[in-house]
Amino acid sequence: MFKVSNATGGYGKTIIIHDVSLNVREGEIVALLGRNGVGKSTLMKYMTAIIPAKKGKVEIAGCPAPNTTFGRARAGLGYVPQGRFVFPRMSVTENIAVAAATNGKNATMAVEEALEEFPLLRPKATALAGGLSGGQQQVLALARALAADPCILLLDEPTEGVQPSIIDEIAGTLLRINKERGISMLVAEQDLDFCLSIAERAYVMERGTIRLETDRENLRKDKALQQELLGV
């Protein structure tokens, strides 16, 4: 349902990702693992058309993806970037309303749905997003992405800067959304345990390429692989 073929791109003349191909099937949660700097975020920026493609193609729900970031969002590609990038000077509800507008959704309804789905945001509804904790901003970034009704969600290091006690909650939330709404997910991470708790399948990146594709059981068992590719 989401497919990337021969993705090659980077910044200016510097190519960071080389011939990357992967797919996420309907209803699946797939991890994109790799050490710092291997190109996970760059690949996500390629998928969302934030950086231009030198080569390769992206398909969303079986159709060629539009060329622009906005077009891809409208085609059903949701994105929670690394560092979350909530709009800090907007309130929680304004952050959600802006995202709903992307898809021509009724903003009031989208805000109510989000507050229903993520009750911890309700007491903060009128607070500025910039004043929330890391975990709360992560939840807001997720709520914002969901407000546009994506069919596939890309999450870039959702556990980064989040207290360990909240990481399990984020895992539970992603599993619930996946199950209840059937949204497929690709999750870029360095946190192996987090990935093992949510993803059935994983791609492991090394130096801008996919080094291997594996499943949860193999990844869990293969300590040598964990050490070599992830340093854990």
Ligand SMILES: Nc1ncnc2c1ncn2[C@@H]1O[C@H](COP(=O)(O)OP(=O)(O)OP(=O)(O)O)[C@@H](O)[C@H]1O
């Ligand atoms: N805006 C940019 N301009 C130039 N080079 C960049 C830019 N962003 C990232 N890079 C380079 O691209 C390479 C891959 O970085 P990227 O952030 O994609 O890796 P990553 O696997 O997501 O790592 P991390 O876990 O640290 O986010 C690195 O060498 C990085 O220095």
